[in-house]
Amino acid sequence: MSHWTEMKKDELDRQYSPSRWSHRMSADDVIKAHVKALKEGTDQARGLAQTLLNVPYGDGDGEKLDVYIPSTNSLDVHLVIYLHGGYWQFLSKEESGFMAVPLVDKGVVVVAVGYDIAPKGNMDLMVSQVRRSVVSVVQQYSHISGLYLCGHSAGAHLAAMVLSTDWSQYTITPQIKGAFLVSGIYDLLPILSTYVNEPLKMTEYVSPACKPCRNQCLLFCVYVLYIYINLFLLPLKTLEATGLHVTMEDVANTDHFSIIEQLVDGEYHLTKLLLKMMGKS
Numbered sequence: 001m002s003h004w005t006e007m008k009k010d011e012l013d014r015q016y017s018p019s020r021w022s023h024r025m026s027a028d029d030v031i032k033a034h035v036k037a038l039k040e041g042t043d044q045a046r047g048l049a050q051t052l053l054n055v056p057y058g059d060g061d062g063e064k065l066d067v068y069i070p071s072t073n074s075l076d077v078h079l080v081i082y083l084h085g086g087y088w089q090f091l092s093k094e095e096s097g098f099m100a101v102p103l104v105d106k107g108v109v110v111v112a113v114g115y116d117i118a119p120k121g122n123m124d125l126m127v128s129q130v131r132r133s134v135v136s137v138v139q140q141y142s143h144i145s146g147l148y149l150c151g152h153s154a155g156a157h158l159a160a161m162v163l164s165t166d167w168s169q170y171t172i173t174p175q176i177k178g179a180f181l182v183s184g185i186y187d188l189l190p191i192l193s194t195y196v197n198e199p200l201k202m203t204e205y206v207s208p209a210c211k212p213c214r215n216q217c218l219l220f221c222v223y224v225l226y227i228y229i230n231l232f233l234l235p236l237k238t239l240e241a242t243g244l245h246v247t248m249e250d251v252a253n254t255d256h257f258s259i260i261e262q263l264v265d266g267e268y269h270l271t272k273l274l275l276k277m278m279g280k281s
């Protein structure tokens with residue numbers, strides 16, 4: 001495969017269209033099925049778990065999060081913050097509680113963060129929102145014994161941006177014990193000239209600033225290897241060079257969408273891996 005700098009726009013657009021790489025269904029159908037699966041999973045979690053919905057973490061309309069709470073009296077409670085995907089322009093927290101049931105069952109609190117997707121929000125705002133959401137969660141749940149991040153696709157990028165935050169500008173420094181980054185995109189430069197950037201309107205000035213490369217606390221790192229193999233491997237090497245404990249998991253028989261949808265299932269390999277990261281297996 002040629003390097004992205006040598007690709008014509010059509011080809012780059014195709015490479016950055018995960019729906020067109022699914023072997024399960026047509027591009028349109030895979031997206032429809034994805035949104036449906038996430039929504040149904042979230043509705044189910046809202047029915048089964050105790051919840052606190054629309055908790056503000058800032059003054060903006062979009063600065064709200066949902067909390068899925070286990071019924072446990074244990075003091076050793078772990079909390080995972082989920083940052084949804086959707087190329088920073090699709091999805092919301094309303095479809096982002098789908099993985100809560102198997103985690104809540106194991107006594108883990110799940111927080112699904114809402115942020116202002118494009119065109120309402122731009123990259124700087126989204127990065128600032130997810131960072132502030134983490135600070136707010138730590139302030140509200142100071143008793144938790146372990147804070148973890150999970151993100152899919154664009155949400156994995158945002159999670160990596162959280163990990164690379166200079167917390168000296170914030171009131172507290174969250175102690176993030178691990179991050180579970182699923183099928184993320186970590187280099188924004190190649191997408192500047194693609195359709196993905198149309199609502200985002202990122203410039204070359206924004207993009208390097210939003211490239212997560214510094215990281216202090218990554219324990220587990222999950223990628224799916226299929227199309228952009230070279231782009232995915234790059235941050236892994238960068239992270240390892242900093243002396244972090246980074247694990248890469250190559251998940252068989254999946255695609256960009258099913259890899260995260262299946263977190264509704266407690267028996268799914270990645271659900272078990274996420275629980276293992278939190279010492280809950």
Ligand SMILES: N[C@@H](CC(=O)c1ccccc1NC=O)C(=O)O
Nearest residue numbers: 017018019020085086087090153
């Ligand atoms: N144009 C993108 C659309 C996409 O990524 C997407 C669309 C709706 C909901 C979620 C999406 N991506 C999730 O990671 C694609 O071809 O897959």
